[in-house]
Amino acid sequence: MNVVGFAGYSGSGKTTLVEKLIPALKARGLRVSVVKHAHHKFDIDHPGKDTYRHRQAGAFEVVVASQNRLALMREFEQPAAMSVHQLIAELYEGVDWVLVEGFKSSDLLKIEVWRASSGKPTRYMEDDFIVAIATDSPGQLPEATLRPVLDLNDAEAVADYLVNNQERFAYSFENRDWSRA
Numbered sequence: 098m099n100v101v102g103f104a105g106y107s108g109s110g111k112t113t114l115v116e117k118l119i120p121a122l123k124a125r126g127l128r129v130s131v132v133k134h135a136h137h138k139f140d141i142d143h144p145g146k147d148t149y150r151h152r153q154a155g156a157f158e159v160v161v162a163s164q165n166r167l168a169l170m171r172e173f174e175q176p177a178a179m180s181v182h183q184l185i186a187e188l189y190e191g192v193d194w195v196l197v198e199g200f201k202s203s204d205l206l207k208i209e210v211w212r213a214s215s216g217k218p219t220r221y222m223e224d225d226f227i228v229a230i231a232t233d234s235p236g237q238l239p240e241a242t243l244r245p246v247l248d249l250n251d252a253e254a255v256a257d258y259l260v261n262n263q264e265r266f267a268y269s270f271e272n273r274d275w276s277r278a
Contacts, residue, residue: 134200208228
């Protein structure tokens with residue numbers, strides 16, 4: 098599997114880019130998974146549903162599946178911060194690409210998503226894991242870079258960059274620091 102992160106401040110366009118990359122990669126015959134970091138308490142289950150009732154009764158894990166979909170919900174007894182590598186290990190190994198949104202401090206190779214209009218600083222000069230920058234304002238980057246500068250609004254070009262450089266993003270479960278975000 099190939100893994101690439103997308104890092105940037107809130108409102109930079111990470112989710113929109115990932116959302117457009119999924120069909121661009123799928124159109125090339127590739128299977129895509131996404132790992133998303135959630136900062137807030139979230140729930141995908143709803144009161145009254147069987148799975149919700151099972152969790153409320155104390156189940157540690159609930160798996161619900163149909164012929165089209167599978168969902169696993171795990172209730173941590175204590176707050177747990179899983180590393181991005183632990184989350185990737187939970188995924189199906191037969192996937193071609195894993196797009197990771199968030200986890201900006203991780204040791205994954207990442208594309209920084211940056212907009213000058215956000216007023217936020219860039220991270221590429223301080224983060225050696227940033228290998229490219231996707232932006233809508235390349236002329237306003239604060240410092241020159243030898244990293245590829247990609248058009249944030251052209252998901253096809255970003256997909257081309259990923260596919261043409263996929264050997265760089267090959268992920269190995271060995272030699273990973275499982276504790277690192």
